[in-house]
Amino acid sequence: MVYVATLISNPVHGAITRDVVAAARGVLPGSGEALTLDGDIAAEIPFDPPADFSVHGLEDAVRAAIDGAPVDVVVQLAAGRRKRLFVADMDSTMIGQECIDELADVVGLKAHVSAITERAMRGEIEFEPALRERVALLKGLPAGVVADVLRDRISLTPGGKALVATMKANGAYTALVSGGFTLFTGPVAEMIGFDENRANELHVADGQLVGTVAEPILGREAKLASLIELRGRLHLSPSETLAVGDGANDLAMLGEAGLGVAFHAKPKVAAAAHARIDHGDLTALLYLQGYHRDDIREG
Numbered sequence: 001m002v003y004v005a006t007l008i009s010n011p012v013h014g015a016i017t018r019d020v021v022a023a024a025r026g027v028l029p030g031s032g033e034a035l036t037l038d039g040d041i042a043a044e045i046p047f048d049p050p051a052d053f054s055v056h057g058l059e060d061a062v063r064a065a066i067d068g069a070p071v072d073v074v075v076q077l078a079a080g081r082r083k084r085l086f087v088a089d090m091d092s093t094m095i096g097q098e099c100i101d102e103l104a105d106v107v108g109l110k111a112h113v114s115a116i117t118e119r120a121m122r123g124e125i126e127f128e129p130a131l132r133e134r135v136a137l138l139k140g141l142p143a144g145v146v147a148d149v150l151r152d153r154i155s156l157t158p159g160g161k162a163l164v165a166t167m168k169a170n171g172a173y174t175a176l177v178s179g180g181f182t183l184f185t186g187p188v189a190e191m192i193g194f195d196e197n198r199a200n201e202l203h204v205a206d207g208q209l210v211g212t213v214a215e216p217i218l219g220r221e222a223k224l225a226s227l228i229e230l231r232g233r234l235h236l237s238p239s240e241t242l243a244v245g246d247g248a249n250d251l252a253m254l255g256e257a258g259l260g261v262a263f264h265a266k267p268k269v270a271a272a273a274h275a276r277i278d279h280g281d282l283t284a285l286l287y288l289q290g291y292h293r294d295d296i297r298e299g
Contacts, residue, residue, distance in 0.1 A: 004078040005062060006037075006044045008280040008287050009071050011158075014040030015279075016071065021045070023065040024073070028058070038293035042284075046078060074275040074288055076259065080239055081289045083258060086167050087227050089245035090178035090185055090199070092121075093263050094160050094192060094282070099184045100134050102153045106145050109137055122266045123248030127179060127219040132212075135202065139211025143204045146183045154184070156192060159282030161299030164193045166286055169297050173234055177226045179219050179249050193299055198226055224252035244285060245269070261285060 005028055009015035016036075021043060025031040030048035037043055049058065055075045062073045091098045104113035113134050120130040164174050176189045176197040189197035200218050203210035216222070223245075231241055243250070243257035246265040254260025254273045262273035263282070270276040277284045286296055 001048075002046055002078045003049055003075055004044045004046050004081075004290075005058070006042065006074045006076075006288055007062075007066075007071050008042045008074070008277070008284045009040070009069075010279050011038075011041050011281060011283065013070065015069050016040045016043050017069075020066050020069050020071060023067070024062045027061045027065045029053070037287050037291070041293075042280075042287040044287075044290070070279045072277050072279050072284060074277075076275070076288070078290075081259075082170065083167070083240055083242035083289060084172050084236055085227075085230055085234055085241040086164070086172055086174045086285075087177050087223075087230065087241070087243045087253060087257070088175070088194075089223075089247065089250050089253075090176055090188060091180050092246045093244055094157055094176065095188060096155045096157055097153060099149065099154065099180050100131075100138075102149045103138055103141065103145065104134070105153075106149070107138065107141060113137060120249070121247035123251075123268050127249045128217045131179065131200070131217055131219070135209075135213045136211045138202075138209045141209045143183070143202075143207055143209060150184065150187055154188070156188075157282055159280075159284070160192050162296050163282045163285050165297040165299030166291060166295065168193065168195070173230065175226065175230055177218070177223050177253070179217075179223070179247075181213075198222075220249040220252050223250060224256055227253050227256050242285065242289075244282075259288065261288070 021034045028047040032046040034043050034045045059073045059075050101114045104110045119125045120127050174194045176194040178185050178199040181202050182199045185197040185199040201214040203212045239258040241257045242259050243253045244261045244263050260274045262270040262276040
């Protein structure tokens with residue numbers, strides 16, 4: 001069976017040089033000629049490994065061979081890479097921030113709340129009670145602050161619009177599934193172009209946050225359930241699905257997807273996922289599917 005190793009760098013600093021490609025080919029058994037996907041940003045190398053090889057072991061061998069170059073390496077089967085369902089986390093994945101931390105900053109509690117968020121995303125504490133604890137600290141905050149935070153503090157991760165637009169143009173369904181809040185996922189999903197969004201609902205009364213969140217909380221198991229439900233609704237096989245996230249509450253979803261990508265993720269998540277992107281932006285998820293630069297829609 002033919003496999004492919006995809007090499008990806010950040011578009012701002014293309015790092016796929018001839019030397020990098022040659023070094024990668026040198027440790028890939030039965031490697032063929034490299035195919036350029038996007039200049040010095042992305043390339044792929046087909047190869048024919050022995051039956052008993054380790055995907056992650058071979059990825060590590062390529063990383064060692066390229067000697068610290070800022071290049072992501074993902075090994076997978078060459079066939080069936082184009083996905084028809086894309087499920088994405090929001091905070092620190094499709095956007096560059098954690099929304100609850102930015103809300104906490106408005107009331108002077110960002111350092112405290114960020115520390116809890118970090119521990120939850122690393123898997124050191126359970127997500128659901130950690131969310132309840134953080135939401136309680138927001139009690140009395142005017143709900144209108146959400147619009148200010150969206151406008152002034154939230155930035156879309158580079159490549160996200162192109163990723164969603166290109167996959168949709170090629171027949172995929174896209175869903176933003178977040179352990180955050182609908183007050184944010186609705187506008188963010190619209191800005192990026194997702195077909196739907198799911199998240200937790202903050203309770204609001206008299207124009208203020210009550211300090212509680214609707215139950216059951218959308219966390220690790222709910223993200224997994226969303227992927228399975230969407231896959232069934234669309235009559236897709238597991239191999240036709242793609243998921244991306246960065247935190248421990250994404251692990252089950254990433255494991256269930258045909259390709260689960262840890263994006264600039266916490267160490268526990270990066271170690272467990274099928275693929276990891278540490279250097280590239282979100283267009284990396286297109287190159288992983290074999291898309292070329294000319295195929296990409298800017299969104």
